[in-house]
Amino acid sequence: MNSPIAIDRNEILKRYKPIVQHTHKGMQGHALIIGGSYGKIGAMCLASKAALKTGCGLVTAFVPQCGYDIVQIAIPEVMVVTDDHDKYLSEITFHLEPNAIGIGPGMGQKMATQKALHDFLSNTSLPLVIDADALNILAHNSSWVALISPRTVLTPHPKELERLIGKWYSEEEMFSKAVIFSLVNQVVIVMKGAPTYIIDGDAIYVNTTGNAALATAGSGDVLTGMITSLLAQSYKPIDAAILGVYLHGLTADIALPETGHQSFIASSIIENIGKAYLSLEG
Ligand SMILES: NC(=O)C1=CN([C@@H]2O[C@H](COP(=O)(O)OP(=O)(O)OC[C@H]3O[C@@H](n4cnc5c(N)ncnc54)[C@H](OP(=O)(O)O)[C@@H]3O)[C@@H](O)[C@H]2O)[C@@H](O)CC1
Numbered sequence: 001m002n003s004p005i006a007i008d009r010n011e012i013l014k015r016y017k018p019i020v021q022h023t024h025k026g027m028q029g030h031a032l033i034i035g036g037s038y039g040k041i042g043a044m045c046l047a048s049k050a051a052l053k054t055g056c057g058l059v060t061a062f063v064p065q066c067g068y069d070i071v072q073i074a075i076p077e078v079m080v081v082t083d084d085h086d087k088y089l090s091e092i093t094f095h096l097e098p099n100a101i102g103i104g105p106g107m108g109q110k111m112a113t114q115k116a117l118h119d120f121l122s123n124t125s126l127p128l129v130i131d132a133d134a135l136n137i138l139a140h141n142s143s144w145v146a147l148i149s150p151r152t153v154l155t156p157h158p159k160e161l162e163r164l165i166g167k168w169y170s171e172e173e174m175f176s177k178a179v180i181f182s183l184v185n186q187v188v189i190v191m192k193g194a195p196t197y198i199i200d201g202d203a204i205y206v207n208t209t210g211n212a213a214l215a216t217a218g219s220g221d222v223l224t225g226m227i228t229s230l231l232a233q234s235y236k237p238i239d240a241a242i243l244g245v246y247l248h249g250l251t252a253d254i255a256l257p258e259t260g261h262q263s264f265i266a267s268s269i270i271e272n273i274g275k276a277y278l279s280l281e282g
């Protein structure tokens with residue numbers, strides 16, 4: 001196994017692209033976030049707001065109908081498109097041209113949603129982040145992994161990773177299975193945890209930011225929105241994954257002296273994205 005490359009400030013400054021003065025919202029990229037189900041629309045609010053606060057110009061959320069008012073009221077800056085079904089996704093069709101898509105937060109695993117994911121993956125070649133229930137559906141239907149476009153970013157936590165690549169009995173075996181999965185399927189794997197590793201073929205990166213304050217509901221949903229936003233802003237998938245994971249962790253390092261571990265919540269990540277960016281400029 002290659003020794004991991006540390007994702008530190010130096011690595012980030014090689015990749016970070018400051019905003020150009022004469023940009024406009026149409027140039028900043030349009031992110032589409034797909035997911036949500038009855039009782040889990042919050043995951044979509046978090047991911048969509050995080051996408052906006054990471055800098056893309058436009059964000060649309062695709063949710064079941066029960067999510068319409070919730071997302072519109074929670075984040076007026078986000079546009080909303082709804083599925084025909086009230087409580088879960090049943091068919092993912094939209095008439096927009098996003099630059100990147102994130103799919104999975106709060107999506108659930110109903111049979112109709114599984115079929116919708118299958119049809120969606122068969123028909124999209126846009127830069128993509130796959131998270132949460134979309135990963136779980138892929139794990140149940142392993143042949144569908146072949147439908148994923150090359151360079152897609154997968155963001156499993158340890159349980160989701162295990163469902164996807166199977167059990168491991170040592171850390172070495174975990175890395176070897178993840179590297180093989182990445183090579184065979186040509187995907188970037190963000191192995192979330194403490195620390196988070198990023199696997200891009202046989203290249204392995206380890207993040208240096210973040211702390212236990214991130215062990216809170218919805219912090220992965222926020223990360224999905226952040227990486228999707230960076231993809232929509234034309235970052236290469238590996239750079240979007242590296243920068244997204246670094247900034248996400250940095251928010252918790254910045255906020256910790258004020259919030260302590262306990263009162264830091266997923267919304268605190270979103271609130272501190274601006275300070276995390278500013279620390280790159282200094
Ligand atoms: N407000 C909302 O709308 C929210 C909605 N959400 C949405 O809910 C959906 C389900 O997502 P989910 O991740 O909670 O469920 P699931 O895949 O069964 O995994 C849970 C199990 O995984 C494990 N595990 C996790 N982390 C681990 C670690 N670091 N290290 C080790 N193990 C770890 C742990 O297993 P255990 O240790 O208990 O065996 C745990 O019990 C999804 O769509 C998501 O987007 C949530 O984001 C919350 C906010």
Ligand SMILES: Nc1ncnc2c1ncn2[C@@H]1O[C@H](COP(=O)(O)OP(=O)(O)O)[C@@H](O)[C@H]1O
Nearest residue numbers: 157192193194211212214215217218219220221
């Ligand atoms: N102890 C910890 N130290 C650093 N990061 C952590 C820790 N616990 C969780 N995280 C981070 O928080 C996020 C959790 O993601 P996930 O489990 O998908 O949350 P959710 O599904 O609730 O949104 C990941 O980015 C993970 O790396």
Ligand SMILES: [Mg+2]
Nearest residue numbers: 132157220221
């Ligand atoms: Mg998650």
